Amino acid sequence: MPVLPVSADYPIHPPHAELIHDEAQALAVAHRVAAVLLEQDAERDRTRQVPADIVDLYSNSGLWGISVPREFGGAQVSYAVLAQVIAIISAADPSLGQIPQNHYCLLEDIRLQGTPEQQAYFFGLALQGHRFANALSETGGKNVQDIQATIRRQGDGYVINGRKGYCTGSLYAHWLAVLALDEAQNAQLAFVQRGTEGLVVIDDWDSMGQRTTSSGTVLAEALRVPAFNLFPTHRSYDSPTLAGPFAQLTTAAIDAGIARAALRDTVQFVQQFARPWIDAGVEKASEDPLTIIQIGALDIRLEAAEALLERAGKALDAARPAPDEDNVAHASLAVARAKVLTTEIAIEASNKLFELGGTRSTLKKHNFDRHWRNARVHTLHDPVRWKYHVVGNWLLNGTKPPRHDWS
Known part of the structure; x- marks a missing residue:
């Protein structure tokens, strides 16, 4: 007889989450949690291990419940602020920044398609600190929508x-x-x-x-x-809803966080350890004019990406009270533009770290390659080349973006 697989063992403790009441508190808690997550980020990446107390600290902070609607006891932070929170956490540890990404999307599914009784029950669980994960996609099919389950x-x-x-x-x-x-x-x-x-x-x-x-x-x-x-999650795409652009906003926020992390470590390494090029005629790498220019360019492109991310969040916020074909399309287009820039700056910043840091930045003890690896892997969530197509097709032909999780 075939041996049945055994479910992986991980300590799952009863939750006891704090309740976050407003956006200012959510941002403050996000910065506080990020400071803790940053301490052992590189080591967790090396070992592929996350201690249970770290995950518990994160979910018990209350951050996993901040999108719960006010009528069910949540803070109902804006989409723009939720994107900020995800980016703050992801700049500390993008793997941990990603693990509640689908949790937030599932809360959106509950909001869109749940009965009042279902909403009360599952939103209540989220506020208590229960962690929801996805079992959505499948591997090996014709495309991502080829579901066999x-x-x-x-x-x-x-x-x-x-x-x-x-x-x-x-x-x-x-x-x-x-x-x-x-x-x-x-x-x-x-x-x-x-x-x-x-x-x-x-x-x-x-x-x-x-x-x-x-x-x-x-x-x-x-x-x-x-x-x-x-x-009945299929109903979220039978009519205009924010399910698709919301999912895309959260992934773009993770990429923005990865870019922040890479630029942060680049600046610190150049200031402390990198050497100037001999032709620069300066004492420190931070005074090298060509390095200065490239650091400035990275910062400007990251600011542009984050500005589009914020604008996209606000487009979703504007559409939420009464989503229709036009404002949902506008939200999808806004997110598409943001996702292009967050994808590109995450890859560029994590690559430039080595160019500007020099050979010693590649030493294993720094584990800086995690930034590029994280950027390269997470930006494969869906092909950003299709975001250019979505925007161009709208401008040229008036074609609204498709309705699915990747648009």
């Missing part, structure tokens, strides 16, 4: 079977949200508590970057789900 009615509940990949945060999660297709080929999203029989988390993520995101495999094997835990 199935969900079928059985008695008073449902049963899911399938294999999921890129399940970010799955190792650390209290709950997994599993995407599967029903008999009508409509996408249904099922929230399943960690430890449920038939739910298997495999800790097999071995990418060169974003090494501690736990974006590995999740198996659903005759996994039973109560009807109450099911959300």
Whole structure:
């Protein structure tokens, strides 16, 4: 008989999150948590290990509940501020910045498609500090929308079977949200508590970057789900909603954080350790005119990327009260522009670190290559070349962006 896989072991402690009341508090807490995460960022990357107390500190800070609507007890921070929070955390440790990215998207799914009873229950869990992770994508299909996992009615509940990949945060999660297709080929999203029989988390993520995101495999094997835990997520794309641009905004924020981290370490290394080129005629690398120019150029491009990120967040905020075809399209276009620049500056800044830092910046003890590895891996989330197409097609032909998670 085949040996059934065993779910990965990780200490999952009962949550006890603080309650964040407003945007100013959210930003202050984000800076405080980021300071802690930065302390061992390089070491966590080296070992591929995240101590449970670090993940608990992060989720118990209250940051994972800041997008919960006010009527359910949350701060309901603006999309623009949420992007800021994600970027602040990601500048300290982008792997940990990424693990609640899908958590926030799942809260958006609950807001968009949940019944009042479902919203009260699952928003309440988020405010308590429960961590939600995704089991959405699959590997090996024709494209990212080729979903083979199935969900079928059985008695008073449902049963899911399938294999999921890129399940970010799955190792650390209290709950997994599993995407599967029903008999009508409509996408249904099922929230399943960690430890449920038939739910298997495999800790097999071995990418060169974003090494501690736990974006590995999740198996659903005759996994039973109560009807109450099911959300008709396909409806989020049957009509105009902010589900797609929101997901893209959060990924762009992570890339902005990676760029901040790379530029921060570049400046510090040039100031402290790099040597000027012999033809510069100066005493310190920080006085080298060509280095000064390139540092200035990186900072300007990062500022431009962050300005577009903020503008994109505000476009989503403007559309939220009454999303329609036009303002959702405007939000998607704003996010597309931001994502182009955050992608490009993350890769450029993490590459320039070595050019401006010199050979000694490549020593293993610094582990600066983690910035480039993180940038290169995370920006593969979806092809940024299609963002140029989305914007150009709108300007030339008036074609609105497509409605899906990557637009």
